[in-house]
Amino acid sequence: MSSAAPLFASLIRKLRLLAPTLNEEDEDALLALPHRLEHVRARSYLVREGTIPDECCLLIEGYAARSKLAFDGGRQIVSFHIAGDILDIQHLFLERADHDIQAITDAAILWISKAELRKLVLRRPAISVALWRDSLIDASIFREWVLNVGRxxxxxxxxxxxxxxxxxxxxxxxxxxxxxxxxxxxxxxxxxxxxxxxxxxxxxxxxxxxxxxxxxxxxxxxxxxxxxxxxxxxxxxxxxxxxx
Amino acid sequence: MSSAAPLFASLIRKLRLLAPTLNEEDEDALLALPHRLEHVRARSYLVREGTIPDECCLLIEGYAARSKLAFDGGRQIVSFHIAGDILDIQHLFLERADHDIQAITDAAILWISKAELRKLVLRRPAISVALWRDSLIDASIFREWVLNVGRxxxxxxxxxxxxxxxxxxxxxxxxxxxxxxxxxxxxxxxxxxxxxxxxxxxxxxxxxxxxxxxxxxxxxxxxxxxxxxxxxxxxxxxxxxxxx
DNA sequence: CGCGCGCTTGATCGATCTCAAAGGTGGTGG
DNA sequence: CCACCACCTTTGAGATCGATCAAGCGCGCG
The missing domain is CATH 1.10.10.10 (Winged helix-like DNA-binding domain superfamily/Winged helix DNA-binding domain)
Incomplete structure (x- = not known):
């Protein structure tokens, strides 16, 4: 058990749900990832549209939202997030951020090297499946939001x-x-x-x-x-x- | 070159764009997948919400849309698709369809065994990355649609x-x-x-x-x-x- | 030739927006 | 401990965008 365990606890709980084949080796590999904890104030931006992040962020504590801006200045929030959520798994395989990610309360963020996580994912299928499923559920929620806002x-x-x-x-x-x-x-x-x-x-x-x-x-x-x-x-x- | 090559041509072109490391072995593995070609009429449903598909579908020819129904009967299309698009990569890792997939013109569909594709993906990282990226871009488009309808x-x-x-x-x-x-x-x-x-x-x-x-x-x-x-x-x- | 579906247009209605202003509330510093 | 400030919530009145209702049109297909 490394000292990183408490930080990764909510992530690991979630990934176990997403991929029941996730085993202890997978969990140890996650805990061994280079990471960095940051406390941010309400309304801080974690990622800005158009930038190329080299870390992925995990919400440990607090609440966050992802949003896009229309040309006329209108803002559309596209998802809400709670403790344990991965905020930008999409940056694992997409270079440039296509939206903003923002804390909506004071929050604790775990930053994980994108390159390292990418290596890990290619090495450990269970982690890959869990994260992939997470991103597919993300997409399912976006579809429901299109319906919600549209109809x-x-x-x-x-x-x-x-x-x-x-x-x-x-x-x-x-x-x-x-x-x-x-x-x-x-x-x-x-x-x-x-x-x-x-x-x-x-x-x-x-x-x-x-x-x-x-x-x-x-x-x-x-x-x-x-x-x-x-x-x-x-x-x-x-x-x-x-x-x- | 198997006789499946023409059917997979547009898919392989797309995957090469998504993952430049995709090599000939990967392509051969794709061509070796069990598959089935179907011609459908405009307005046919390919997947119905609530069902558990055991194949993934690829649009070879024609146009398709994915949609959801609101309780009051209102219909919201959540995406359009053109030849070469994978219509339901999400079913690779999500059991139950959360929306309908429908041909909007006469169309040619390539059905691929979900179980076999899943095996392939775990074996061949380049294919995994390509398909994952495709699903992430899918999600990015949904986000833009939320903004479009919302703002x-x-x-x-x-x-x-x-x-x-x-x-x-x-x-x-x-x-x-x-x-x-x-x-x-x-x-x-x-x-x-x-x-x-x-x-x-x-x-x-x-x-x-x-x-x-x-x-x-x-x-x-x-x-x-x-x-x-x-x-x-x-x-x-x-x-x-x-x-x- | 006729039928059906999709396109077009007009008139009216209503949900939501805009503009405006007042009232709360919590946090911060004096 | 109080006072102030920023931000959030609440409410009203009037305007507007898009919905609804209704009817005719036209084209492709059987």
Whole structure:
């Protein structure tokens, strides 16, 4: 057991879920990777669009988002991330970042050499499968977001985004439908759903008034999880039991 | 050279671009894969959401789309595909299909055993890297689509979708901005952009009236490719030179 | 020749945006 | 401990973009 173990704990837990054949040798190989821990403040950028990162980043603590900018300055968040998530596995095989990665709360980041990780992946099939599956689930979530933003009305859209976030947090023990802490501002919810902050505010109020959720500050309680999922048209299948 | 060579030609061309280390042994291994050619009519489903496919499909000829349904029946196309594209690399490592795959014109499909391809990928790193990169580029395109539907107005959104399609077709010799054949109906453009067919029609007219494009039937001519890309806010970077 | 599907256009409606301003809240420094 | 500041939330009024409803048109195909 190296001293790196605690840092890699959440990653290894996740990879074991993704590839059951992952064994101790694989885990030791991961722990042996050159790495670097960094604590960043809310709103720091971890990766900027257009740059060529030479490290991959892993979110150890806190929350993060990936986003793109439209020409007119509009911002679209394309995914949210929670502790244990790999933020940019895509840079393992794509040179140039096509979007920004940003901490949305204070966060702890583990930076891992891209070159070393790439070598490891080619040497150890179980790690390769686990990381590949992770990136495929990433893509599945993007597809659901295209549907969410493209075809659902504002209320449903926000509810769906909340459902996904709750389901993913619950899967790793970061909350329950009855006791969630939303890390993001209404502006960030707006950027994720393709709405304006003003309208997000109104829709959240509507959801509250209908008795679907209770808010106080950034605490969120879902009264009836089944009903809320139905209202949101939420079906976990697209998470491919990443929430398991 | 096996008789399978012509069927695999476009795939191998693509994989060589994605992983320059791909060698002749790799290519032979691909050609040796068990496979099956199928001709399907426009609108056939190749994969249905919720099923567990045991083959991966490769588009040899024609055009295809991947789509998801919302609870209320709304349909969202999440990507378009052209000859040479791998339609469902995700099923290599994800059991259950999370969306539909559908031919939008008559098409020729090459079905490849998922189990065999999986074995091959674990044995041959160059193929693994190529396919992984392909799936990462897929994901990058989804991210751009989230931005497209979430943050661009109808006109820009349609223009952007056209730009992407043109750029990808041009990259494999299926057309030029000056001479494109759009395979999809306005309803399909609507399903891809999160708009209604009526509004797509109006926006296309507007783009014509502004002299940006000329349409006749499903033929499309872009008058000034640079200007059109600017109007669309289109920047190829997110295609990661898949269009190269 | 006729049928069906996709395209086109008009009129009206409504969801969401925009603009504007006031009220909270937590963190920081004096 | 208080005061201030930055940022976030909330609410109202009016404008707008795109949806909806409805009808005719045209072309390709059987």
């Amino acid at each position: 659902r009305d504002a209320r449903t859209r926000i509810a769906h985004m909340l459902c996904e976030f709750i389901a993913r947090c619950e899967a790793v023990g970061l909350g329950t439908p009855q006791r969630m802490n939303l890390p993001f501002s209404q502006e960030e919810i707006a950027d994720a759903t393709g709405l304006t902050p003003v309208h997000v505010n109104r829709m959240l109020r509507e959801l509250s008034e209908e008795g679907l959720i209770t808010r106080s500050g950034r605490a969120l309680e879902v009264q009836n999880w089944d009903r809320f999922q139905r209202v949101a048209g939420f079906n976990q299948a697209y998470l491919h039991a990443a929430a398991a | 661009r107005d109808a006109r820009t959104r349609i223009a952007h979708m056209l730009c992407e399609f043109i750029a990808r077709c041009e990259a494999v010799g299926l057309g030029t901005p000056q001479r494109m054949n759009l395979p999809f109906s306005q309803e399909e453009i609507a399903d891809a952009t999160g708009l209604t067919p009526v509004h797509v029609n109006r926006m296309l007219r507007e783009l014509s009236e502004e002299g940006l494009i000329t349409r006749s039937g499903r033929a499309l001519e872009v008058q000034n490719w640079d200007r059109f890309q600017r109007v669309a806010g289109f920047n190829q970077a997110y295609l990661h030179a898949a269009a190269a």
